[in-house]
Amino acid sequence: MSSVVVSEVNELTDLTDLPMDSWMAHLPCALWDIPLCNLAIPGSHNAITYCLDMNDRSPVDLTQPDMLQKLDKYMKPLIRPFVYKWAVTQESTIKQQLDCGVRYCDLRIAHRPNDSSTDLYFYHGVYTTVTVETVLMEIGEWLDAHPREVVILSFSHFLGLSPELHMLLLTTIRNVFTSKLCPKTDAVTLRNLWALGYQVIVSYEHHIVNYHSDLWPHIPYWWANKCKAEALIEEFEHRKQHGRPESLKDLVMSTYPTLLSWVREQTPGSRVSSLNIIAGDFITESQFVPTVVALNEKLLKWSS
Numbered sequence: 001m002s003s004v005v006v007s008e009v010n011e012l013t014d015l016t017d018l019p020m021d022s023w024m025a026h027l028p029c030a031l032w033d034i035p036l037c038n039l040a041i042p043g044s045h046n047a048i049t050y051c052l053d054m055n056d057r058s059p060v061d062l063t064q065p066d067m068l069q070k071l072d073k074y075m076k077p078l079i080r081p082f083v084y085k086w087a088v089t090q091e092s093t094i095k096q097q098l099d100c101g102v103r104y105c106d107l108r109i110a111h112r113p114n115d116s117s118t119d120l121y122f123y124h125g126v127y128t129t130v131t132v133e134t135v136l137m138e139i140g141e142w143l144d145a146h147p148r149e150v151v152i153l154s155f156s157h158f159l160g161l162s163p164e165l166h167m168l169l170l171t172t173i174r175n176v177f178t179s180k181l182c183p184k185t186d187a188v189t190l191r192n193l194w195a196l197g198y199q200v201i202v203s204y205e206h207h208i209v210n211y212h213s214d215l216w217p218h219i220p221y222w223w224a225n226k227c228k229a230e231a232l233i234e235e236f237e238h239r240k241q242h243g244r245p246e247s248l249k250d251l252v253m254s255t256y257p258t259l260l261s262w263v264r265e266q267t268p269g270s271r272v273s274s275l276n277i278i279a280g281d282f283i284t285e286s287q288f289v290p291t292v293v294a295l296n297e298k299l300l301k302w303s304s
Contacts, residue, residue, distance in 0.1 A: 014294065014297070015027070015290075015293050015294045015296055015297050016287075016290040016291070016293065016294045018290075018293065020099070020100055020101035020289055020290060020293070021098070021099040021100075021101070021146065022146055022148065022149060023101050023293050024103065024148060024149050024150060024190060025146070025148035025149060027190065027296065028300060030299075030300055031190070031296060031299060031300065032189060032190045032191040032194075033189050033190075033191050034189060034190075034299060035188055035189055035270075036150070036152075036188045036189065036190070036193075036201075037188070037276055038268055038269050038270050038274070038276065038299070039268055039276070039296055039299070040266075040268040040275055040276065040278070040292050040293065040295035040296050041103050041104055041152070041276060041277045041278075041292070042101055042102055042103060042104070042277075042278065042279070042280070042283065042288065042289040042292035042293060043102060043103070043104030043105065043106065043152075043221050043277050043278060043279030043280070044090055044097050044102045044104065044105050044106060044279055044280070044283055045089055045090075045106050045223050045279040045280060045281050046089040046090065046106055046108065046124050046281070047090055047094060047097060047102070047105040047106050047107060048090070048094065048105075048107060048108075048122035048128055048130070048135055049087060049088045049089045049090050049122070049124045049128075050088070050090050050091050050092060050093055050094075051093075051122075051128045051129050051130045052084065052087055052088060052124065052125065052126050052127070052128055052129070053126050053127055053128065053129045054084060056076055056080055058112070058126040058127040058129075059072070059112075059113060059126070059127075060072045060083065060125065060126055061110065061123045061124070061125060061126060061127060061159065062113060062159060062160065063123075063157075063159060064125065068083075083125045083126060084125070084126075085247035085248065085249075086125065086247065086248045087124050087125030087126060087248075088124075088248065088249070089124065089248065089281040089282070090281065090282060090283070090284075091249075091282060091284075091285075092283075092284040093138075094135055094138055094139060094142075095138055095142050096284055097283065097284060098139070098142050098146075098149075098151070099142075100283060100284045100289050101289035101290065101293060102283060102289060103149070103150065103151050103152060104151070104152045104154065104219075104221060104277045104279060105139075105151065105152070105153050105154065106154050106156070106221070106279055107122060107132075107135075107153055107154060107155050107156070108122055108123055108124060108156060108157040108159075109121075109122065109123075109132060109155055109156075109157070109158050109159070109161065109169065110122070110123040110127060110158070110159035110160055110161070111159070111160040111161055111162075111165055112127050112160070113160060118165060118168055119131050119132075119133075120132040120133070120161070120165065120168075120169060120172075122135070123159060132169065132172065133172050133176070136153075136172060136173065136176045136177075137176055139151065139153070139176075139200075140176045140177055140180070143177075143180060143199045143200070147199070148190075148194055149199065150182075150190065150193055150198070150199050150200070150201070151199065151200055151201070152201045152203060152219060152277070153200060153201070153202050153203065154203040154205070154218070154219060154221070155169070155202065155203065155204050155205065155206075156203075156204075156205035156218065157205070158205075158206060163208075166206065166208055170208075170212065170215075173202060174214070177199075177200045177202075179197055180197065180198060180199040180200045181198065181200050181202065181214045182196075182198035182199075182200060182201050182214075183213045183214050184213055184214075184215075184216055188201070201216055201219070202214065202215055202216060203215075203216045203217070203218055203219035204216065204217075204218070205217075205218040219277070220277070221276075221277035221278060221279045222275065222277065222278040222279070223278075223279050223280075248281065249281075249282055252280075252281045252282055253282065253285065253286070256286045256288070259280070259288075260286070260287060260288065260291050263275075263278065263288070263291050263292060263295070264291060264294075264295075266278075266295060267295065267298050268295050268296060268298065268299055269298075269299060275295065278292055
């Protein structure tokens with residue numbers, strides 16, 4: 001971790017009080033020189049599932065088991081309600097998530113089967129109605145209005161993309177974000193990013209990343225719903241004894257109190273056990289984001 005001199009101890013404020021739509025811009029200056037990889041950053045797991053195709057026009061995505069695909073083909077009215085209940089992980093739009101404080105977005109990209117166009121979509125169970133380009137443009141507009149906020153966009157789980165479609169996606173990313181794209185560099189701190197006008201770090205989980213200086217290799221995160229905290233695992237086991245939850249949202253929301261208790265015990269920083277990015281489901285409907293942001297207070301106390 002960078003050594004930081006704190007000018008005033010009074011900066012040790014409660015970071016949960018920061019405006020979440022611009023929490024990076026409002027961080028105490030003692031945190032501006034700490035590498036982004038040492039800050040606690042809240043993320044959105046499967047960020048673009050709020051616009052899944054609910055009108056049954058989308059096929060079940062090709063990662064689903066063959067049996068489910070066959071059942072969906074012949075018993076769609078019975079199968080789809082269950083698919084939707086477990087496929088939606090976020091109900092808020094991407095702008096609402098960013099306003100809420102999310103700064104890491106898990107983006108899963110697909111080309112729909114039998115689609116003659118080059119349009120790309122997101123997917124989880126089924127495909128979205130909104131294209132990748134549309135969502136990226138919305139993120140770009142949001143960043144224009146929030147010039148000191150930085151987002152990490154993680155592109156992964158590519159489904160049905162040819163080399164040509166990968167290149168088309170990269171062209172779209174560059175056209176939308178232009179000079180906001182941060183190239184691979186060691187000096188990734190808020191102070192440096194602000195000085196250079198960089199606001200977007202693109203994590204790209206594909207071997208093509210080796211040939212492009214503006215793409216970062218896969219940036220891992222902890223998914224709040226799958227972390228290994230013993231208390232959370234015990235809570236899941238406890239919930240199982242009381243019957244199967246009705247939907248993914250029921251499961252997630254029922255375990256959030258236990259999850260947040262665990263998150264508060266974590267510490268950001270440079271140690272192997274330190275937390276950096278942690279992503280959750282339905283993140284606008286709990287205190288998940290401010291709880292993660294507040295962990296950065298621990299860095300202030302150390303540096304003072």
